[in-house]
Amino acid sequence: MAFDFTQFIFFFIAVYILLCIVMVLRSEKVMQSAYWLILMLIGVSILFLLANSEILFVFQLSIYSGGIAVLLLFAAVLTEHDELGFDNSLLGFVRATFSQFIIYVIFAANMVFLILNSVLDSAYPQISELADVGRTYAEAWSQITGFATYIWDDMAMVIIVMGLLVLTAILGSVKLAIREEEIEDLSEEVLLRLKGEEVLT
Amino acid sequence: MAEIPRYWSIYRRKEIMNDYNPEVPFAFLFEGTDIVIPNWVLISVAALLFGAYILINQLFAPWVERKVMARMQGRRGPVYVGWRGILQIPADTVKLLLKEDTRPIGADKLGFLLSVSVVTIATIVSLAPLPFGRTGMIGGDFTIGFLYVFALFSLFPPFMLIGGWASNSKYSLLGGFRSAGQLIAYEIPMLISVLGIIAVTGSLNLIEITEFQIENGWFIFRYAGFGAVAGFIFFISGVAETERVPFDIPEDEGSLVMGPRTEFSGWRLALLMMVEYIHLFVNSMLLIYMFFGGYDPLPIPSGWIPALDPFRSHWIVTLLSLTIKAYILVAVAAWLRSTLPRFRIDQFLVLGWKYLIPVSLAAMLAMLAGPEVDVFGWWN
Incomplete structure (x- = not known):
């Protein structure tokens, strides 16, 4: 298989996300857990960007890492969490x-x-082809059904x-x-x- | 098999850019000649040039602002370093970089570092989708250019709050709370005020919105004044987002010293200052792309005087017109800063939630009403 730079970045980001998740669990203070969680959400948004879905990137970043994160931080600051x-x-x-x-x-x-x-x-070729969702209705439809089958079956x-x-x-x-x-x-x-x-x- | 319908603007854009490759800047200079220059050379040269352009503007814009403010208040402003004090900002930067790196006792190390670094990275990356001309002078040509910048700026509230908390200081924490509340409150009118434009052009891409304005006139002059209303709301929200006077409630130096930035010094403070000015610069640029015709030097539709088209699309003219418009907006921001007193936090939030959001909704509806309320539509 030919070396793909985006694949390398993908695994790098995946490791980063897993590290952030571990740090969320392992942090002593709630605020620290909160900011590790926000870093994890930013990592997920970068994964969306790698998958060529810019609009999901924007929503992930502005809603989860922006809006929800502020709610979470306010809640964390207002909680008792010294001990x-x-x-x-x-x-x-x-x-x-x-x-x-x-x-x-x-x-x-x-x-x-x-x-x-x-x-x-190789039973799931549709996953790798999601990036260039097709030029025609029929192609796009087949890709969407393939993805839905993948999600809801397995x-x-x-x-x-x-x-x-x-x-x-x-x-x-x-x-x-x-x-x-x-x-x-x-x-x-x-x-x-x-x-x-x-x-x- | 039926084709998936595309928006108007994409067809139009293909016509305008014809067979030009927008991923390679300055390729047009060598069209029709025998000189062959590899793409990576052109891309590296363009990256260097635009990086230098932004950096020089970052060092120059604060000087312009300070000079304008000083003249308005009957002072002279910076005078000693360089010609009329023009090197004051680089000198300040060097001083800040040479200072000792200090961190308060009991500060959260990682949070203290993260707040500065994430905010800085997000700001610098947000420069990518801003086009400097029609001919591929753009970092990343996203289909969602405007929303991309918006999403990156939405990282500010949580990380300013984290920075305030991590400083282990009451001033910083209260400033962080205020900063988060303010940024959240003013993102909404900012987005609503441009929804009309996005619906009319059918695109979020800044090149397409600019091309639409070149063909149909600047949005600020259209829709019987509602374009100007939306532009005004966008500008006010932009100033509020950058936390500048009269909206610098998080940095209220009388009660909060310097808000979330209180405990930052040395290179951290230099980075935060740079972020503030790039944020102001990018917000001004967004206002220009959305309402003031982007890189278009003339406010009239291109069909009126077709002879001017080669002049309007020349890359030096587009770059210059963008720069001049940005500096005019920086001067207006300095004007606000030197004349208006600070809002109180309740007045400020009332202004955002009770007035700007309904008015921006009205302006959006007026834009959707279309040619009936359009000045250029009547004249045609």
Whole structure:
């Protein structure tokens, strides 16, 4: 196979994205996780640019790395995140995140299997030809159906697993955002508010 | 098999550029001669020339701005370094680069570095789709030129916030919050004010939008004044996006020292200053491409005086007209900066969300109404 520069860049960016994902999980502060996540999103947008889909690049960059990222950062700054929920050691990290880790491993194995399958196997020629989506309706249609078949037949499992992953992330963020306060420490005003009574100020 | 229909502008563009290869700049100089120069030489020379052009403008535009401001306030501005102080900005840059690189205690190392580097890279890369002429003088000819620049600038709010947080300073953090809020609030009217133009030309590519204006007149003079309204909103939003007076709320030096940039010094500050001026420059350029005819020196449709067409499309004329228009806009920005007081943050956000967005929507609808409200349409 001839050497392709964009392929080299693709693998470089892919490694960069994986590194960012690991750093999102491994960072001690929530803000650090947030900016690693934004860097990961920028990497994904560069992948779109490599696939010649400029419009997806723009949407990924402006919506996810721009808009959603600001929301995320505001949320992260406003959360209490001074203390770690677990020991600052590898064992503590593993103990706290083993459920997420198992899901991640399943997801990653599935992804790697599918990517290897589609890259090495010639059964999916439509993936490599997506860049020059055709001159005619018929060609474009065949490409789109090919892509849809690919996603919904073989990638269906990945989407389910990804849904699980998002669910875990939501549960994790809820756990992070919840404040456990001693009921005695609260002021009378807050106690009244908690009981649903009107507070005269 | 039926052909997928293309937009008007792509057919038109093929006619205009005929059999010219827009990926190789300056190839037209050697057309019809025996001289054969490899493409990579032409591309490297063009990259060097345009890089030097942008860099020289970056060193020259702040001087122009400071001189204009000084004259308006009855001062003399920079006078000592070079002829009338023209070398003041390069001297300042050298000074900043030689300074010690400091980082506050407790700062987040990576975040402190990232905020500067990502913002700088995004700004420099955003120069790619700006064409300097009809003849291939462009870095990257994207179909989505305008949106590309817009998407890169949308990286500013998160990374200014990260920079503010990573500085471990209350001033920086508050400035970062303000910066993010301001940038988000003014991106919306900025985009809506050009939606009409995008719908009329059927393209996001800056070359095609400019060619459309060469054929049909500049947008700023069209649509019974609504073109000017949209242009005004775009300009105001552009000034607000660059966080300059009167919209420099994140850098409110009375209360926030210098906002998210407070803790940056040395080469980091030099880069952030450069980013600010390139941002101003690119926003001015976008305004020119969208409303002031891009590299077209004359505001009238090309059909009126066809004899002028070779003059209008000459590459020196296009480059010069772009530069002159950009400097006029830099002078207008300096004029605003030297005369207006700073907005308060609530007044500023009210202006953005309550006034500019509805007015820009109205201007967009007027543009979609088409020739009924078009000045050049009546005269024809």
